[in-house]
Amino acid sequence: MAYYSSNAVPCANWYDSAKVGILHDLLRSVAKTRASVLEIGGGSGRDAAYLVRLGCETTYTDGCEEMVAKALHLHPELAERARCAPFPLSDDDDLLCERFDLVLCAAVIMHLDDPNLERLASQVARLIVDGGHLVLSHSRGHQCGRDSRDSDGRLFLERTPAIVDEIFDAVGFREVRLIENSDGLGRDGITWTTHVLQKMP
Ligand SMILES: C[S@@+](CC[C@H](N)C(=O)[O-])C[C@H]1O[C@@H](n2cnc3c(N)ncnc32)[C@H](O)[C@@H]1O
Numbered sequence: 001m002a003y004y005s006s007n008a009v010p011c012a013n014w015y016d017s018a019k020v021g022i023l024h025d026l027l028r029s030v031a032k033t034r035a036s037v038l039e040i041g042g043g044s045g046r047d048a049a050y051l052v053r054l055g056c057e058t059t060y061t062d063g064c065e066e067m068v069a070k071a072l073h074l075h076p077e078l079a080e081r082a083r084c085a086p087f088p089l090s091d092d093d094d095l096l097c098e099r100f101d102l103v104l105c106a107a108v109i110m111h112l113d114d115p116n117l118e119r120l121a122s123q124v125a126r127l128i129v130d131g132g133h134l135v136l137s138h139s140r141g142h143q144c145g146r147d148s149r150d151s152d153g154r155l156f157l158e159r160t161p162a163i164v165d166e167i168f169d170a171v172g173f174r175e176v177r178l179i180e181n182s183d184g185l186g187r188d189g190i191t192w193t194t195h196v197l198q199k200m201p
Contacts, residue, residue, distance in 0.1 A: 001064050001086065003152045008066035012044035016074055018184035023106065023137070023194065024050050026179065030133045030196060031056050035101040038127060040087055040120075041108030045071030045078050051104070052077050059100070061085035087112075088119035099129050106137045106194075109164070110156045118167060125171040130201040134173060138164060139183075141190040161193045173197035 004011060027047065031037060033055035039048045041062055048060035048071070060078040062068050063086030072079050085095055087108075103124050109117055124134055142156040149155055165175055177196035184192075 003154050004062075004064040005066050008064060008070045012067060012070040012074060014185065016044040016046050018046070019186075020046065020184050022179065022181050023047065023135075023184075026135060026177075026194065026196065027051060027104065028054060030135065031102050036099070037102045037104065038095075038098075038100040040085070040103065040105040040124075041111075042071060042104075043067060043107070045075040045082075047104060047106060048078050048082075049075040056102070057081070059083075059098075061095075063087065088116055088123055096123060096126060098127065100127055101129055101132045102135070103128055103132075104135045106135070107139065107192075109136065109138050110142075110158065111154060113155065113157065118170075121167050121171045125168075125173065125199060128199045130199055132199050133176075134168070134197040134199070135194065136164070136168075136197065137192050137194040139190055139192050161195065164193070164195060165197075168195070168197050172200050174200055 031054055035056045037051050037056045038059045042048050042060045045060055048058050051058040059081040061083055065084045068082055068084050072082055089095060140158045142150055144150050144156050148157050161178060175195055176198050179194045181192050183190040
């Protein structure tokens with residue numbers, strides 16, 4: 001999180017400029033008006049603000065305080081339901097008592113090692129109502145050393161779509177859609193996989 005704390009302002013300005021038409025079309029297809037939605041690692045607030053425009057009851061979170069502050073500066077309409085929430089959450093976090101129709105977690109899980117991703121997966125399974133959806137994206141192609149860290153020290157653990165499916169399958173999700181697309185920020189060599197997963201009753 002240290003990288004995002006030190007670079008929240010330039011990162012958020014940059015993320016807010018990303019081309020995300022494919023993601024927003026996907027969100028529109030799964031998010032019903034007045035659905036309750038949680039965003040994890042929401043960065044600039046770009047997608048949470050879009051969900052608010054769709055009429056969803058949107059809770060924006062990010063693990064980095066400075067990023068939350070910048071997102072609220074860019075999108076003040078998120079203020080009512082915004083908070084810092086580093087995942088996986090501690091077991092006594094109040095957020096774990098809430099339930100959502102949809103959880104969005106875009107471009108975050110590469111920064112989590114396997115034990116933390118498995119804890120995030122079981123917390124997300126708890127946070128989503130039966131039949132609800134998880135929209136989850138992750139990248140491939142970042143330039144990293146053998147320790148899977150980039151030159152800024154950020155962890156970029158690259159996982160195949162099958163491995164991500166396996167982790168979420170183990171906590172009760174089944175895949176309903178899988179989309180591969182190019183980088184919304186125009187970077188050569190970086191590709192994205194977006195999973196739409198449904199929580200089985
Ligand atoms: C690459 S940015 C993506 C931001 C946004 N979701 C988007 O698609 O533009 C990753 C974001 O995840 C946040 N983040 C990183 N690790 C996190 C964690 N363990 N829990 C919650 N947020 C985290 C960072 O602060 C940053 O805002």
